[in-house]
Amino acid sequence: MDTLRSHLAYKPQPLKFGTSGRRGEVVHLTQLEIYTNVVAEIHYLQSLPQSEGGIQAGDDFYYAHDLRPSSTELVENGRGGLCQAVEQALKNTGMRPINLGAIPTPALAYWALKHAKGSIMVTGSHIPFDRNGYKLNTSKGELMKKDEQPINDQVALTREELLSQPYAQSLFDRQGVLRNAQSGLLPATAEGRTAYIQRHLDFFKGETLQGMKLLAYQHSAVGRDLLVEIFEALGAEVTPAGRSDTFVPIDTEAIDQAQLNVVQNLWRKTGTGQTFDAIISTDGDSDRPLILAPEGDKLRFFSGDLLGMIVAEFLDIGAAVVPISCNDAIDRGPLAAVTEPKTKIGSPYVIAGMQRATSKGRRRVCGWEANGGFLTSCDIERNGNVLTELPTRDAFIPLLCALFAAYNRKITLPELFDTLPRRFSRAALLRNFPRATSMKIIERFSPPEASMQEVCYHTDHIIVRDPDHTILKLKEPHAEQLNQIRQEVQNVFSAEFGFASVTQILYTDGVRIIFSNGDVAHFRPSGNADELRIYSVADTQERADSIASHGVAEPDGLLRRLERMV
DSSP states (O other): OOBHHHHOSSOOOOOEEOSSSEEEEGGGOOHHHHHHHHHHHHHHHHTSOGGGTOOOTTOEEEEEEOSOHHHHSBOGGGOBOHHHHHHHHHHHTTOEEEEOOSOOHHHHHHHHHHTTOOEEEEOOTTSOTTEEEEEEEOSSSBOOHHHHHHHHHHHHHHHHHHHTSBGGGOSBOTTSOBSSOOSSOOOOOSHHHHHHHHHHHHHTTTOOOTTOEEEEEEETOTTHHHHHHHHHHTTOEEEEEEEOSSOOOOOSSSOOHHHHHHHHHHHHHHSOSTTOSEEEEEOTTSOSEEEEEEETTEEEEOOHHHHHHHHHHHHTOSEEEOBTTSOGGGGSSGGGGGBOOOBOSSHHHHHHHHHHHHHTTOOSEEEEOTTOOEEESSOEEETTEEEOOEEEEESHHHHHHHHHHHHHHTOOHHHHHTTSOSOEEEEEEEESOOHHHHHHHHHHTSOSSTTOOEEEEOSSOEEEEOTTOOEEOOOHHHHHHHHHHHHHHHHHSOGGGTOOOEEEEEOSSSEEEEETTSOEEEEEEOSSSSEEEEEEEESSHHHHHHHHHHHHOTTTSHHHHHHTTO
Protein backbone atom coordinates (compact mmCIF):
# COMPACT_ATOMS: atom_id res chain seq x y z
CA MET A 1 0.00 0.00 0.00
CA ASP A 2 1.24 3.53 -0.86
CA THR A 3 1.40 4.90 2.71
CA LEU A 4 2.82 7.99 4.36
CA ARG A 5 5.44 5.74 5.98
CA SER A 6 6.75 4.63 2.60
CA HIS A 7 7.13 8.22 1.40
CA LEU A 8 8.88 9.79 4.39
CA ALA A 9 12.33 11.09 3.45
CA TYR A 10 13.64 10.76 7.02
CA LYS A 11 13.50 8.33 9.92
CA PRO A 12 11.11 9.67 12.60
CA GLN A 13 12.62 10.17 16.05
CA PRO A 14 9.98 9.80 18.78
CA LEU A 15 9.55 12.82 21.04
CA LYS A 16 10.05 11.74 24.64
CA PHE A 17 8.91 12.98 28.02
CA GLY A 18 11.54 14.88 29.99
CA THR A 19 11.47 16.02 33.61
CA SER A 20 8.36 18.03 32.82
CA GLY A 21 6.89 18.02 29.32
CA ARG A 22 8.26 16.72 26.03
CA ARG A 23 11.64 17.86 24.72
CA GLY A 24 13.73 17.04 21.67
CA GLU A 25 16.26 18.34 19.18
CA VAL A 26 14.75 20.69 16.60
CA VAL A 27 16.31 18.62 13.82
CA HIS A 28 13.85 15.84 14.77
CA LEU A 29 10.83 18.04 15.55
CA THR A 30 8.67 17.66 12.48
CA GLN A 31 5.10 18.87 12.48
CA LEU A 32 4.11 15.23 12.00
CA GLU A 33 5.85 14.26 15.26
CA ILE A 34 4.25 17.12 17.22
CA TYR A 35 0.83 16.42 15.71
CA THR A 36 1.11 12.69 16.51
CA ASN A 37 1.86 13.31 20.17
CA VAL A 38 -0.69 16.08 20.68
CA VAL A 39 -3.50 14.09 19.04
CA ALA A 40 -2.70 11.12 21.30
CA GLU A 41 -2.57 13.31 24.40
CA ILE A 42 -5.86 15.02 23.61
CA HIS A 43 -7.52 11.64 23.10
CA TYR A 44 -6.12 10.58 26.47
CA LEU A 45 -7.48 13.69 28.21
CA GLN A 46 -10.85 13.18 26.52
CA SER A 47 -10.96 9.68 28.04
CA LEU A 48 -10.61 11.03 31.61
CA PRO A 49 -13.42 12.27 33.84
CA GLN A 50 -13.30 16.00 34.52
CA SER A 51 -12.53 15.28 38.18
CA GLU A 52 -9.20 13.82 36.99
CA GLY A 53 -8.37 16.63 34.58
CA GLY A 54 -10.40 15.38 31.65
CA ILE A 55 -11.67 17.53 28.77
CA GLN A 56 -14.52 17.23 26.28
CA ALA A 57 -14.71 17.71 22.53
CA GLY A 58 -15.97 21.23 21.83
CA ASP A 59 -14.21 22.70 24.89
CA ASP A 60 -11.91 25.69 24.66
CA PHE A 61 -8.27 24.60 24.73
CA TYR A 62 -5.56 27.21 25.25
CA TYR A 63 -2.05 27.33 23.88
CA ALA A 64 0.86 29.77 24.06
CA HIS A 65 4.52 29.83 23.11
CA ASP A 66 7.97 31.16 23.93
CA LEU A 67 10.22 33.18 21.60
CA ARG A 68 12.26 30.35 20.04
CA PRO A 69 11.98 30.65 16.25
CA SER A 70 11.01 26.97 15.90
CA SER A 71 8.01 27.50 18.20
CA THR A 72 6.06 29.41 15.55
CA GLU A 73 8.03 29.11 12.29
CA LEU A 74 9.34 26.41 10.04
CA VAL A 75 13.13 26.51 10.26
CA GLU A 76 15.89 24.60 8.49
CA ASN A 77 14.80 21.46 6.58
CA GLY A 78 11.12 22.05 7.33
CA ARG A 79 11.48 21.47 11.06
CA GLY A 80 9.72 23.49 13.75
CA GLY A 81 6.39 25.23 13.27
CA LEU A 82 5.30 23.57 16.50
CA CYS A 83 2.36 25.87 17.22
CA GLN A 84 0.86 25.26 13.78
CA ALA A 85 0.99 21.49 14.42
CA VAL A 86 -0.54 21.93 17.88
CA GLU A 87 -3.35 24.08 16.51
CA GLN A 88 -4.13 21.57 13.74
CA ALA A 89 -4.13 18.67 16.20
CA LEU A 90 -6.54 20.50 18.48
CA LYS A 91 -8.93 21.24 15.61
CA ASN A 92 -8.82 17.65 14.38
CA THR A 93 -9.62 16.24 17.82
CA GLY A 94 -12.70 18.42 18.21
CA MET A 95 -11.23 21.04 20.51
CA ARG A 96 -11.57 24.80 20.10
CA PRO A 97 -8.02 26.16 20.09
CA ILE A 98 -7.44 29.61 21.57
CA ASN A 99 -4.07 31.30 21.10
CA LEU A 100 -2.88 33.25 24.14
CA GLY A 101 0.26 34.32 22.28
CA ALA A 102 3.78 34.77 23.60
CA ILE A 103 3.28 34.69 27.37
CA PRO A 104 4.96 32.94 30.33
CA THR A 105 4.17 29.29 30.98
CA PRO A 106 2.60 30.17 34.38
CA ALA A 107 0.41 32.83 32.73
CA LEU A 108 -1.00 30.25 30.33
CA ALA A 109 -1.52 27.71 33.12
CA TYR A 110 -3.16 30.30 35.39
CA TRP A 111 -5.72 31.33 32.77
CA ALA A 112 -6.50 27.77 31.66
CA LEU A 113 -6.83 26.39 35.18
CA LYS A 114 -9.00 29.33 36.18
CA HIS A 115 -11.43 28.16 33.50
CA ALA A 116 -10.86 24.42 34.12
CA LYS A 117 -9.57 23.90 30.58
CA GLY A 118 -6.59 22.09 29.12
CA SER A 119 -3.56 23.91 27.74
CA ILE A 120 -0.28 23.45 25.90
CA MET A 121 2.80 25.63 26.23
CA VAL A 122 5.15 25.34 23.26
CA THR A 123 8.59 25.85 24.76
CA GLY A 124 12.01 24.37 25.20
CA SER A 125 12.14 26.15 28.58
CA HIS A 126 15.76 26.67 29.62
CA ILE A 127 17.45 24.03 27.45
CA PRO A 128 19.81 24.83 24.54
CA PHE A 129 18.70 26.69 21.42
CA ASP A 130 18.86 23.60 19.19
CA ARG A 131 16.01 21.98 21.14
CA ASN A 132 12.35 22.64 21.73
CA GLY A 133 9.19 20.92 22.87
CA TYR A 134 5.94 21.52 24.66
CA LYS A 135 4.20 21.00 27.97
CA LEU A 136 0.63 19.73 28.28
CA ASN A 137 -1.63 20.68 31.18
CA THR A 138 -4.85 18.90 32.02
CA SER A 139 -7.93 20.86 33.10
CA LYS A 140 -6.74 20.31 36.71
CA GLY A 141 -3.03 21.06 36.38
CA GLU A 142 0.24 19.58 35.20
CA LEU A 143 0.45 16.16 33.66
CA MET A 144 1.67 13.73 36.30
CA LYS A 145 4.16 10.88 35.94
CA LYS A 146 1.38 8.28 36.22
CA ASP A 147 -0.11 9.68 33.02
CA GLU A 148 2.99 9.19 30.89
CA GLN A 149 2.79 5.45 30.15
CA PRO A 150 -0.89 5.39 29.09
CA ILE A 151 -0.17 8.42 26.92
CA ASN A 152 2.82 6.70 25.36
CA ASP A 153 0.60 3.70 24.59
CA GLN A 154 -1.88 6.04 22.89
CA VAL A 155 0.96 7.72 20.96
CA ALA A 156 2.03 4.35 19.56
CA LEU A 157 -1.48 3.70 18.27
CA THR A 158 -1.82 7.19 16.81
CA ARG A 159 1.59 6.96 15.15
CA GLU A 160 0.73 3.70 13.44
CA GLU A 161 -2.61 5.07 12.30
CA LEU A 162 -1.05 8.18 10.76
CA LEU A 163 1.90 6.42 9.13
CA SER A 164 -0.42 3.78 7.63
CA GLN A 165 -2.68 6.31 5.94
CA PRO A 166 -2.59 6.41 2.12
CA TYR A 167 -0.04 9.06 1.18
CA ALA A 168 -2.48 10.88 -1.08
CA GLN A 169 -4.89 11.31 1.86
CA SER A 170 -2.27 12.25 4.48
CA LEU A 171 -2.08 15.73 5.96
CA PHE A 172 1.72 15.56 5.71
CA ASP A 173 4.33 15.62 2.97
CA ARG A 174 7.48 13.48 2.76
CA GLN A 175 9.32 15.83 5.16
CA GLY A 176 6.59 15.54 7.79
CA VAL A 177 5.33 19.07 7.10
CA LEU A 178 1.63 19.88 7.10
CA ARG A 179 0.63 20.21 3.44
CA ASN A 180 -2.19 22.72 3.55
CA ALA A 181 -1.78 24.39 6.92
CA GLN A 182 -1.77 28.15 7.16
CA SER A 183 1.65 29.52 8.08
CA GLY A 184 -0.01 32.00 10.43
CA LEU A 185 -1.70 31.17 13.69
CA LEU A 186 -5.06 32.15 15.13
CA PRO A 187 -5.00 35.77 16.34
CA ALA A 188 -3.66 35.93 19.89
CA THR A 189 -5.90 37.13 22.71
CA ALA A 190 -4.46 39.14 25.61
CA GLU A 191 -6.78 37.67 28.27
CA GLY A 192 -4.17 35.35 29.79
CA ARG A 193 -1.50 38.03 29.96
CA THR A 194 -3.87 40.53 31.56
CA ALA A 195 -5.12 38.08 34.20
CA TYR A 196 -1.56 37.08 35.11
CA ILE A 197 -0.56 40.70 35.66
CA GLN A 198 -3.65 41.27 37.79
CA ARG A 199 -2.87 38.25 39.99
CA HIS A 200 0.27 40.01 41.21
CA LEU A 201 -1.24 43.47 41.53
CA ASP A 202 -4.14 42.08 43.57
CA PHE A 203 -1.87 40.21 45.99
CA PHE A 204 0.36 43.21 46.70
CA LYS A 205 -2.47 45.75 46.75
CA GLY A 206 -1.73 48.49 49.28
CA GLU A 207 2.05 47.89 49.18
CA THR A 208 4.72 49.54 47.09
CA LEU A 209 8.33 49.15 45.99
CA GLN A 210 8.62 52.90 45.50
CA GLY A 211 12.26 53.99 45.53
CA MET A 212 13.59 50.55 44.63
CA LYS A 213 15.69 50.53 41.45
CA LEU A 214 15.76 47.35 39.39
CA LEU A 215 17.68 46.26 36.32
CA ALA A 216 15.59 43.86 34.21
CA TYR A 217 17.78 41.53 32.15
CA GLN A 218 15.35 40.82 29.33
CA HIS A 219 17.37 38.69 26.85
CA SER A 220 14.89 36.45 24.96
CA ALA A 221 12.60 35.60 27.88
CA VAL A 222 8.96 35.44 26.87
CA GLY A 223 8.03 37.43 30.00
CA ARG A 224 10.67 40.12 29.44
CA ASP A 225 8.20 42.98 29.05
CA LEU A 226 6.30 41.84 32.15
CA LEU A 227 9.53 42.26 34.14
CA VAL A 228 9.08 45.96 33.46
CA GLU A 229 5.30 46.23 33.47
CA ILE A 230 4.49 44.35 36.69
CA PHE A 231 7.33 45.75 38.77
CA GLU A 232 6.71 49.34 37.62
CA ALA A 233 3.02 48.94 38.42
CA LEU A 234 4.07 48.07 41.98
CA GLY A 235 6.17 51.21 42.32
CA ALA A 236 9.69 50.13 41.38
CA GLU A 237 11.88 52.01 38.91
CA VAL A 238 12.85 49.46 36.25
CA THR A 239 15.59 49.78 33.65
CA PRO A 240 15.32 47.18 30.86
CA ALA A 241 18.59 45.91 29.36
CA GLY A 242 20.10 43.08 27.36
CA ARG A 243 17.13 42.49 25.06
CA SER A 244 18.00 39.92 22.40
CA ASP A 245 16.41 38.87 19.12
CA THR A 246 18.51 35.69 19.25
CA PHE A 247 17.34 33.05 21.70
CA VAL A 248 19.45 32.87 24.88
CA PRO A 249 19.12 29.66 26.94
CA ILE A 250 19.27 30.61 30.63
CA ASP A 251 19.37 27.71 33.10
CA THR A 252 18.69 29.39 36.44
CA GLU A 253 19.52 26.16 38.27
CA ALA A 254 22.97 25.75 36.73
CA ILE A 255 23.93 29.34 35.96
CA ASP A 256 27.56 29.31 34.86
CA GLN A 257 30.30 31.90 35.18
CA ALA A 258 29.99 32.96 31.55
CA GLN A 259 26.31 33.81 32.04
CA LEU A 260 27.07 35.59 35.32
CA ASN A 261 29.74 37.60 33.52
CA VAL A 262 27.19 38.69 30.91
CA VAL A 263 24.89 40.00 33.63
CA GLN A 264 27.81 41.58 35.51
CA ASN A 265 28.95 43.43 32.37
CA LEU A 266 25.39 44.52 31.62
CA TRP A 267 25.08 45.91 35.15
CA ARG A 268 28.31 47.86 34.82
CA LYS A 269 27.45 49.25 31.39
CA THR A 270 23.84 50.18 32.17
CA GLY A 271 24.45 52.38 35.18
CA THR A 272 26.84 53.24 37.90
CA GLY A 273 26.40 49.73 39.28
CA GLN A 274 25.54 50.53 42.87
CA THR A 275 22.40 52.46 41.87
CA PHE A 276 20.47 49.20 41.33
CA ASP A 277 19.00 47.32 44.28
CA ALA A 278 18.61 44.12 42.27
CA ILE A 279 18.92 42.55 38.84
CA ILE A 280 15.91 40.44 37.90
CA SER A 281 15.29 38.03 35.04
CA THR A 282 13.78 34.66 34.12
CA ASP A 283 14.55 31.70 31.89
CA GLY A 284 13.14 31.40 28.35
CA ASP A 285 9.53 30.56 29.22
CA SER A 286 9.58 32.67 32.39
CA ASP A 287 8.72 30.01 34.95
CA ARG A 288 12.14 30.10 36.66
CA PRO A 289 13.43 33.30 38.29
CA LEU A 290 16.91 34.78 38.28
CA ILE A 291 17.87 37.36 40.91
CA LEU A 292 21.15 39.02 41.79
CA ALA A 293 22.14 42.08 43.82
CA PRO A 294 25.21 44.29 44.17
CA GLU A 295 27.59 43.38 46.98
CA GLY A 296 30.66 45.56 46.89
CA ASP A 297 31.94 45.81 43.33
CA LYS A 298 30.38 42.50 42.25
CA LEU A 299 26.97 40.98 41.83
CA ARG A 300 25.84 38.26 44.22
CA PHE A 301 23.77 35.46 42.71
CA PHE A 302 21.02 33.98 44.88
CA SER A 303 20.23 30.35 44.12
CA GLY A 304 16.62 29.33 43.54
CA ASP A 305 16.46 26.98 46.52
CA LEU A 306 17.44 29.78 48.91
CA LEU A 307 15.08 32.17 47.11
CA GLY A 308 12.28 29.67 47.77
CA MET A 309 13.05 29.77 51.49
CA ILE A 310 12.82 33.56 51.53
CA VAL A 311 9.46 33.38 49.76
CA ALA A 312 8.17 30.65 52.08
CA GLU A 313 8.99 32.70 55.16
CA PHE A 314 7.46 35.82 53.61
CA LEU A 315 4.23 33.92 52.89
CA ASP A 316 4.23 32.21 56.30
CA ILE A 317 3.58 28.83 54.73
CA GLY A 318 2.28 25.77 56.57
CA ALA A 319 3.99 23.07 54.50
CA ALA A 320 7.00 23.10 52.17
CA VAL A 321 7.69 20.53 49.46
CA VAL A 322 11.09 20.56 47.76
CA PRO A 323 13.11 18.08 45.70
CA ILE A 324 16.17 16.28 47.03
CA SER A 325 18.48 18.58 45.04
CA CYS A 326 17.61 21.64 47.12
CA ASN A 327 19.95 23.30 49.59
CA ASP A 328 19.76 21.60 53.01
CA ALA A 329 19.56 25.00 54.73
CA ILE A 330 15.83 24.29 54.78
CA ASP A 331 16.51 21.52 57.35
CA ARG A 332 18.45 23.85 59.65
CA GLY A 333 16.05 26.72 60.30
CA PRO A 334 12.43 27.45 61.17
CA LEU A 335 11.18 25.91 57.90
CA ALA A 336 12.42 22.49 59.03
CA ALA A 337 9.27 22.07 61.11
CA VAL A 338 7.01 22.38 58.04
CA THR A 339 9.18 20.62 55.45
CA GLU A 340 7.66 17.49 53.92
CA PRO A 341 9.77 14.49 52.77
CA LYS A 342 12.04 15.44 49.85
CA THR A 343 10.83 14.41 46.40
CA LYS A 344 12.42 13.39 43.14
CA ILE A 345 13.42 16.23 40.84
CA GLY A 346 10.77 17.72 38.55
CA SER A 347 7.58 19.68 39.08
CA PRO A 348 5.28 16.62 38.75
CA TYR A 349 6.98 15.09 41.81
CA VAL A 350 6.82 18.34 43.77
CA ILE A 351 3.12 18.69 42.90
CA ALA A 352 2.46 15.11 44.02
CA GLY A 353 4.20 15.93 47.31
CA MET A 354 2.03 19.02 47.70
CA GLN A 355 -1.07 16.92 47.10
CA ARG A 356 0.05 14.46 49.79
CA ALA A 357 0.63 17.32 52.23
CA THR A 358 -2.83 18.73 51.51
CA SER A 359 -4.41 15.29 52.02
CA LYS A 360 -2.79 15.17 55.48
CA GLY A 361 -4.55 18.40 56.40
CA ARG A 362 -1.61 20.76 55.92
CA ARG A 363 -2.56 24.36 55.10
CA ARG A 364 -0.80 27.04 53.07
CA VAL A 365 1.05 24.36 51.09
CA CYS A 366 3.80 25.51 48.73
CA GLY A 367 6.69 23.99 46.85
CA TRP A 368 9.74 25.12 44.97
CA GLU A 369 12.65 23.74 43.01
CA ALA A 370 16.39 24.40 42.95
CA ASN A 371 15.78 26.54 39.86
CA GLY A 372 13.61 28.90 41.93
CA GLY A 373 10.28 28.08 40.30
CA PHE A 374 7.62 28.46 43.02
CA LEU A 375 4.31 26.56 43.22
CA THR A 376 1.21 27.01 45.38
CA SER A 377 -1.48 24.36 45.86
CA CYS A 378 -4.02 26.60 47.57
CA ASP A 379 -5.02 30.24 47.88
CA ILE A 380 -2.83 32.13 50.35
CA GLU A 381 -4.13 35.15 52.24
CA ARG A 382 -1.83 37.96 53.41
CA ASN A 383 -2.77 41.45 54.61
CA GLY A 384 -6.33 40.86 53.46
CA ASN A 385 -5.22 40.05 49.90
CA VAL A 386 -5.27 36.63 48.28
CA LEU A 387 -2.58 34.96 46.20
CA THR A 388 -4.62 32.63 44.03
CA GLU A 389 -3.54 29.02 43.67
CA LEU A 390 -1.10 28.19 40.87
CA PRO A 391 0.27 24.62 41.08
CA THR A 392 2.96 25.07 38.44
CA ARG A 393 6.37 26.77 38.43
CA ASP A 394 6.18 30.56 38.57
CA ALA A 395 9.02 33.09 38.32
CA PHE A 396 7.31 36.36 39.18
CA ILE A 397 5.93 35.63 42.65
CA PRO A 398 9.33 34.61 44.07
CA LEU A 399 10.99 37.71 42.61
CA LEU A 400 8.30 39.98 44.05
CA CYS A 401 8.20 38.32 47.47
CA ALA A 402 11.98 38.60 47.89
CA LEU A 403 11.98 42.27 46.90
CA PHE A 404 9.03 43.12 49.16
CA ALA A 405 10.63 41.16 52.04
CA ALA A 406 13.82 43.25 51.77
CA TYR A 407 11.96 46.51 51.14
CA ASN A 408 9.58 46.09 54.07
CA ARG A 409 12.45 45.30 56.45
CA LYS A 410 14.53 48.19 55.04
CA ILE A 411 17.50 45.91 54.31
CA THR A 412 19.38 44.93 51.17
CA LEU A 413 18.89 41.63 49.40
CA PRO A 414 22.30 40.33 50.55
CA GLU A 415 21.34 41.21 54.13
CA LEU A 416 17.99 39.43 53.66
CA PHE A 417 19.58 36.23 52.37
CA ASP A 418 22.15 36.38 55.18
CA THR A 419 19.27 35.77 57.63
CA LEU A 420 19.01 32.18 56.31
CA PRO A 421 21.06 29.31 57.79
CA ARG A 422 24.60 29.61 56.41
CA ARG A 423 24.55 26.93 53.75
CA PHE A 424 25.49 27.64 50.15
CA SER A 425 24.81 25.79 46.93
CA ARG A 426 25.82 25.68 43.30
CA ALA A 427 24.89 23.53 40.31
CA ALA A 428 26.83 22.84 37.13
CA LEU A 429 26.58 20.44 34.19
CA LEU A 430 28.33 18.72 31.32
CA ARG A 431 26.44 19.24 28.06
CA ASN A 432 26.23 16.70 25.24
CA PHE A 433 26.70 13.90 27.76
CA PRO A 434 24.89 10.76 26.50
CA ARG A 435 22.00 9.82 28.74
CA ALA A 436 22.86 6.13 28.38
CA THR A 437 26.28 6.82 29.91
CA SER A 438 24.71 8.86 32.72
CA MET A 439 22.38 5.98 33.55
CA LYS A 440 25.31 3.54 33.65
CA ILE A 441 27.04 5.82 36.15
CA ILE A 442 23.93 5.96 38.35
CA GLU A 443 23.56 2.19 38.16
CA ARG A 444 27.25 1.68 38.96
CA PHE A 445 26.94 3.52 42.27
CA SER A 446 23.42 2.44 43.27
CA PRO A 447 22.61 -0.10 46.01
CA PRO A 448 21.73 -3.73 45.20
CA GLU A 449 18.05 -3.27 46.10
CA ALA A 450 15.82 -0.49 44.74
CA SER A 451 14.16 -0.14 48.16
CA MET A 452 17.47 1.07 49.63
CA GLN A 453 17.02 4.83 49.37
CA GLU A 454 19.15 6.09 52.26
CA VAL A 455 22.44 4.49 53.29
CA CYS A 456 24.16 5.76 56.48
CA TYR A 457 27.73 4.67 57.09
CA HIS A 458 28.86 4.39 60.72
CA THR A 459 32.22 3.26 62.08
CA ASP A 460 31.21 -0.37 62.62
CA HIS A 461 27.84 -0.74 60.88
CA ILE A 462 25.54 0.49 58.11
CA ILE A 463 21.94 1.63 58.51
CA VAL A 464 19.70 1.44 55.43
CA ARG A 465 16.24 3.01 55.08
CA ASP A 466 13.53 2.72 52.46
CA PRO A 467 11.55 5.64 50.91
CA ASP A 468 9.24 5.65 53.96
CA HIS A 469 12.27 6.01 56.23
CA THR A 470 11.80 2.50 57.60
CA ILE A 471 15.02 0.72 58.60
CA LEU A 472 15.70 -2.32 56.43
CA LYS A 473 17.38 -5.52 57.59
CA LEU A 474 20.78 -5.68 55.91
CA LYS A 475 22.14 -8.97 54.57
CA GLU A 476 25.90 -9.53 54.71
CA PRO A 477 26.47 -9.64 50.91
CA HIS A 478 24.59 -6.36 50.62
CA ALA A 479 26.72 -4.78 53.35
CA GLU A 480 29.85 -5.73 51.40
CA GLN A 481 28.43 -4.21 48.22
CA LEU A 482 27.47 -0.99 50.00
CA ASN A 483 30.94 -0.69 51.53
CA GLN A 484 32.45 -1.21 48.08
CA ILE A 485 30.23 1.56 46.65
CA ARG A 486 31.36 3.87 49.43
CA GLN A 487 35.03 3.12 48.75
CA GLU A 488 34.68 3.69 45.01
CA VAL A 489 32.79 6.94 45.58
CA GLN A 490 35.51 8.04 48.01
CA ASN A 491 38.20 7.24 45.43
CA VAL A 492 36.65 9.87 43.14
CA PHE A 493 35.41 12.36 45.72
CA SER A 494 38.73 12.24 47.51
CA ALA A 495 40.95 14.36 49.74
CA GLU A 496 42.62 15.60 46.55
CA PHE A 497 39.50 17.71 46.01
CA GLY A 498 39.08 18.57 49.68
CA PHE A 499 36.44 15.95 50.53
CA ALA A 500 36.13 14.34 53.97
CA SER A 501 34.87 10.79 54.54
CA VAL A 502 31.53 9.67 53.07
CA THR A 503 28.92 9.31 55.82
CA GLN A 504 25.68 9.01 53.88
CA ILE A 505 24.41 8.40 50.33
CA LEU A 506 20.83 9.21 49.29
CA TYR A 507 19.22 7.68 46.21
CA THR A 508 15.93 9.61 46.00
CA ASP A 509 16.98 10.89 42.55
CA GLY A 510 20.48 10.20 41.31
CA VAL A 511 23.30 9.85 43.83
CA ARG A 512 23.56 12.42 46.65
CA ILE A 513 26.72 12.04 48.75
CA ILE A 514 27.03 13.59 52.21
CA PHE A 515 30.47 13.94 53.77
CA SER A 516 31.48 14.10 57.45
CA ASN A 517 32.30 17.84 57.24
CA GLY A 518 28.83 18.66 55.88
CA ASP A 519 29.80 18.97 52.21
CA VAL A 520 27.25 17.59 49.73
CA ALA A 521 27.90 16.43 46.16
CA HIS A 522 24.96 15.16 44.12
CA PHE A 523 25.06 13.90 40.54
CA ARG A 524 22.23 12.90 38.21
CA PRO A 525 21.30 13.04 34.51
CA SER A 526 19.02 15.81 33.28
CA GLY A 527 15.53 14.69 32.37
CA ASN A 528 15.27 17.16 29.47
CA ALA A 529 18.55 16.93 27.57
CA ASP A 530 21.78 14.96 27.26
CA GLU A 531 23.38 16.55 30.30
CA LEU A 532 24.98 15.24 33.47
CA ARG A 533 24.47 17.59 36.41
CA ILE A 534 26.25 18.07 39.70
CA TYR A 535 24.76 19.89 42.69
CA SER A 536 26.85 21.01 45.65
CA VAL A 537 26.09 22.30 49.14
CA ALA A 538 28.68 23.55 51.64
CA ASP A 539 29.25 25.90 54.57
CA THR A 540 30.74 28.59 52.29
CA GLN A 541 29.89 29.75 48.79
CA GLU A 542 33.53 29.33 47.82
CA ARG A 543 33.48 25.64 48.77
CA ALA A 544 30.14 25.03 47.01
CA ASP A 545 31.52 26.72 43.88
CA SER A 546 34.72 24.66 44.14
CA ILE A 547 32.83 21.35 44.31
CA ALA A 548 30.71 22.27 41.27
CA SER A 549 33.70 23.49 39.24
CA HIS A 550 35.73 20.37 40.12
CA GLY A 551 32.69 18.37 39.05
CA VAL A 552 32.59 19.69 35.49
CA ALA A 553 36.31 20.39 34.97
CA GLU A 554 37.79 19.12 31.72
CA PRO A 555 39.30 16.73 31.00
CA ASP A 556 39.73 15.18 34.44
CA GLY A 557 36.97 16.50 36.69
CA LEU A 558 34.81 14.45 39.03
CA LEU A 559 32.11 13.65 36.48
CA ARG A 560 34.68 12.62 33.86
CA ARG A 561 36.31 10.32 36.41
CA LEU A 562 32.92 8.72 37.07
CA GLU A 563 32.45 8.33 33.31
CA ARG A 564 35.71 6.39 32.99
CA MET A 565 34.49 3.87 35.56
CA VAL A 566 31.61 2.61 33.40
